[in-house]
Amino acid sequence: MALKRNKRGGRPSPYPRIPFHALRAGQLLSSIVVSGIMGYFMYYLRKEHYSVPWTFIVLMSVSLGTVGILALTIILYNFTYLSPRFNLVLNGAITFFWALGLALLSWGVSTSHVLHRQCSGQEWGGVTRAGVCRDYKALWSMTLVGTVSTFGAVLLDAHIYRKTNRQGKYLMPEDDKDAQRLKDMKSTRVRSEGYAAPLEENASDGSVFDSGIGYHNRYGVNENQEVYGSSPLGGLMNHKSPQPTPDMGYHGQFFRD
Incomplete structure (x- = not known):
C-alpha cells in the first residue's frame, strides 16, 4: 500500500x-x-x-x-x-x-x-x-x-x-485500520513449521484419499488392507496381493515410499 x-x-x-x-x-x-x-x-x-x-x-x-x-x-x-x-x-x-x-x-x-x-x-x-x-x-x-x-x-x-x-x-x-485488518488476515494464513495431520474422515464418507495415492497412518499400509492389482480387472477380482505394492502417499507428518 x-x-x-x-x-x-x-x-x-x-x-x-x-x-x-x-x-x-x-x-x-x-x-x-x-x-x-x-x-x-x-x-x-x-x-x-x-x-x-x-x-x-x-x-x-x-x-x-x-x-x-x-x-x-x-x-x-x-x-x-x-x-x-x-x-x-x-x-x-x-x-x-x-x-x-x-x-x-x-x-x-x-x-x-x-x-x-x-x-x-x-x-x-x-x-x-x-x-x-x-x-x-x-x-x-x-x-x-x-x-x-x-x-x-x-x-x-x-x-x-x-x-x-x-x-x-x-x-x-480508517485507511490504517483497513491495512491492519489485511495484515491480520494474512498472518492467520501462515502455517507453522511441518505438516499438521488432517482431520479423520468418517468411514461412511467418500474421500479423495480412496485413490491409489491415499491417506495412510504413519506406519504405512495396514496389514489387513486389501490392495488391488495393477490390472484393470483387479477391482473385480477382489484378491489379496501377497505383498503390498510400494506406494507414494501422505503419511502423518512425512512421506514414505
Whole structure:
C-alpha cells in the first residue's frame, strides 16, 4: 500500500496538510523578512556607533528562533513523527516573543506616525528617510504576520492535541485500520513449521484419499488392507496381493515410499 504524503515513519501525521503548511509558510516568510530588515538596521546602527534598541534585539532573536524551530519540526514531520504536544510548546513560546516584539515596535513607531504617513521624499525631507519609512512599514507588517500565523499554529496544535488524545488513546485513521485488518488476515494464513495431520474422515464418507495415492497412518499400509492389482480387472477380482505394492502417499507428518 502506498503511503500518503503526510504519513511519515510508518505513523500518519494527524495534521491537516493545507492549514499546517499554510501557517508554517506565513511564519517562515515573516521570519525571513524581519530578520533581514533587522540585520540591515543593526549593521548601520553599529557602524555609526549607535546602541541597538531592545526592540530590534527581540525581533531579531524571535525571527531566527522561528526559522530554527521550523527547520526542526519539518525534519520531525518528514522523517519520524511530529508530536502535537511538542509543537504546541514550541509555538506557544515563540508566540509570546512575537507578541512582545510587535508591542514594542508599535510603541516605538507610534510617536513618529510612520504607519499613517506616506513614504515619499517630500513627506520626509529626503529619499533616504523615505526608504527608512518603507522599511519600517514592511517590518511592522511582517511582524504582524508572524504573530498572527504563529498564534494560528498554536490554535491548530491545541485542536490536534485534543483530537488525538480524546478518550486517552490515539485515533487510528480508517485507511490504517483497513491495512491492519489485511495484515491480520494474512498472518492467520501462515502455517507453522511441518505438516499438521488432517482431520479423520468418517468411514461412511467418500474421500479423495480412496485413490491409489491415499491417506495412510504413519506406519504405512495396514496389514489387513486389501490392495488391488495393477490390472484393470483387479477391482473385480477382489484378491489379496501377497505383498503390498510400494506406494507414494501422505503419511502423518512425512512421506514414505
